[in-house]
Structures are given as structure tokens and as C-alpha cells.
Amino acid sequence: MEVTILAIIVVVILLIHFSRNKRKGRYGEKRVATILNSLPDEYTIFNDVYIEENGKSTQIDHVVFSPYGIFVIETKHYKGWIYGDERASFWTKKIYGNKYEFYNPLFQNYGHVKALKSLLGFPYQYFIPIVVFIGDVTIKGDYPNHNVVYENELLDTIKYHISVLLPDDKLKWAINRLAYSSFETSDTAKEHIIQVKNRISQYNSIINNGICPRCGGKLVLCQGRYRNFWGCSNYPHCHYIVKDY
Structure with a gap:
């Protein structure tokens, strides 16, 4: 006892x-x-x-x-x-x-x-x-x-x-990469939703500037079998493709 x-x-x-x-x-x-x-x-x-x-x-x-x-x-x-x-x-x-x-x-x-x-x-x-x-x-x-x-x-x-x-393009890519590969703890669900929305906005902004969000390379217009598409210039090392660009 x-x-x-x-x-x-x-x-x-x-x-x-x-x-x-x-x-x-x-x-x-x-x-x-x-x-x-x-x-x-x-x-x-x-x-x-x-x-x-x-x-x-x-x-x-x-x-x-x-x-x-x-x-x-x-x-x-x-x-x-x-x-x-x-x-x-x-x-x-x-x-x-x-x-x-x-x-x-x-x-x-x-x-x-x-x-x-x-x-x-x-x-x-x-x-x-x-x-x-x-x-x-x-x-x-x-x-x-x-x-x-x-x-x-x-x-x-x-x-x-x-x-x-x-350089500016690498910096933006790195910020986006961390934002989408991590999460920040927050005291309220509202703050977390705001953070997610901001990260989505950053992600779209990088793509709109012609930068691959995966590796920081340039997005170039590629010729496919059935249609053209935007992909990363670092292919075949990076297979990123923009959907509905």
C-alpha cells in the first residue's frame, strides 16, 4: 500500500x-x-x-x-x-x-x-x-x-x-515547399483554416509565375500525344505537370 x-x-x-x-x-x-x-x-x-x-x-x-x-x-x-x-x-x-x-x-x-x-x-x-x-x-x-x-x-x-x-524564384519555391509539407500548430481551428488558405494562394501564385512548385524549375509548354500541357523543364528528374493550367 x-x-x-x-x-x-x-x-x-x-x-x-x-x-x-x-x-x-x-x-x-x-x-x-x-x-x-x-x-x-x-x-x-x-x-x-x-x-x-x-x-x-x-x-x-x-x-x-x-x-x-x-x-x-x-x-x-x-x-x-x-x-x-x-x-x-x-x-x-x-x-x-x-x-x-x-x-x-x-x-x-x-x-x-x-x-x-x-x-x-x-x-x-x-x-x-x-x-x-x-x-x-x-x-x-x-x-x-x-x-x-x-x-x-x-x-x-x-x-x-x-x-x-x-534568388527570388528559389526563395518563393522554398517557402511554398515548406508550407505544403508541414503544418503549423495553432490555438484555434479558425487560424488553421486561414493558414491553409494562405498556403493554397502561395501555391497558385508560384504556378502563375511559371515556376514548378515541386523543384523550383521553369514551367514550359510541352507537346503530348493528345494535347499540349505545361510541365517542368527539369524533366525527367521532375515529373510535375500543371493540371488545368
Whole structure:
């Protein structure tokens, strides 16, 4: 009897801890989403994105498309001192004399970049990973090869990149590709319907501009056996055909 009661208490404590962490994570992501909304119109923002890769679902906090690269942002809402190393599997959070380990967010975000690379087919140099910490936190350590920043440094880190990497047609195609290969979680069904309608509009706009929504190639008029049709110029590598163009 005592063992059963103890087990129940442990489960309740774990559930409370998980619920608090989940709420903190959501607050941090909403905070970063608000910051990102102040970017100019040339930046396209996706928040709380889920994509499938090899049958596995990957959740990405934020993806920002721009002519200067694709920013892949992992948000961490913590309090205390953060000690980490670029090559370490786990980092440490110290607060009130206690230590807690958590998985290296650089490794975590690398998995997100890898999933996006697989989806879009772009080289790694197109992607700019960023780990941003929210809250009363102090970051310890040196990260010369990565962007590990506070929330007040996020916009400057993004705007620091000014060299154009993505031409307009590739950028539009990539935005459309993610929009139709993922879904953004939303608090209401109404928001989700609006998102779907916007994605359909983006998809049709890309086709109307003569761009293949599947691979980013040009749409060309092809001669078929029974009638002409619009297809991708990258055939036979891409078999996309416009229906009722």
C-alpha cells in the first residue's frame, strides 16, 4: 500500500514538472515569435513547424526565410547559468546551487537543419542555425562556430547576414515547399483554416509565375500525344505537370 502511494506521488510530481516545462517552452516560443514579427517584409516566418523525414516527425520552433539565408531557430526558456561546449552531448544549467543537464541545443538544431535540407534539397550553406535563450539566464562558454544568443541579440544576429544566397524564384519555391509539407500548430481551428488558405494562394501564385512548385524549375509548354500541357523543364528528374493550367 505504501509503495503504491509513493509511486502515485512520484508520477504526480513528474507530471507537474513536465507541465511546467511545457508552459515555459510555449512562452519562450511565443516571445521569440513576437520578436521575429518586427522583421521587414522580405523575411517570411514560420512558427512551431512540424515536418516529416523518413517517417519521423520533426518539430522546429521557428524557420525564417530571406534572400540572405534560411534561419533555423531553437528557443530555450531557462533561468540560471548555462554552461556548454560545442562538442559536448549535454549542457548544464546551474540555479540555486543545483545542476541540471539538458541535450546540446546545437545538436538538436542540427537535426532540424538536416530535416529541412532533406526537404528542400538546398546545400548546408543556405541554412543559418541559431539557438536563442529566453529568460533570466546567463550564457557561459565560447561558441565561435555557432550562433548562441540572448533574445535581445536575435534580430541583430539575423540582420548581420546581408549577402544574397537565394534568388527570388528559389526563395518563393522554398517557402511554398515548406508550407505544403508541414503544418503549423495553432490555438484555434479558425487560424488553421486561414493558414491553409494562405498556403493554397502561395501555391497558385508560384504556378502563375511559371515556376514548378515541386523543384523550383521553369514551367514550359510541352507537346503530348493528345494535347499540349505545361510541365517542368527539369524533366525527367521532375515529373510535375500543371493540371488545368
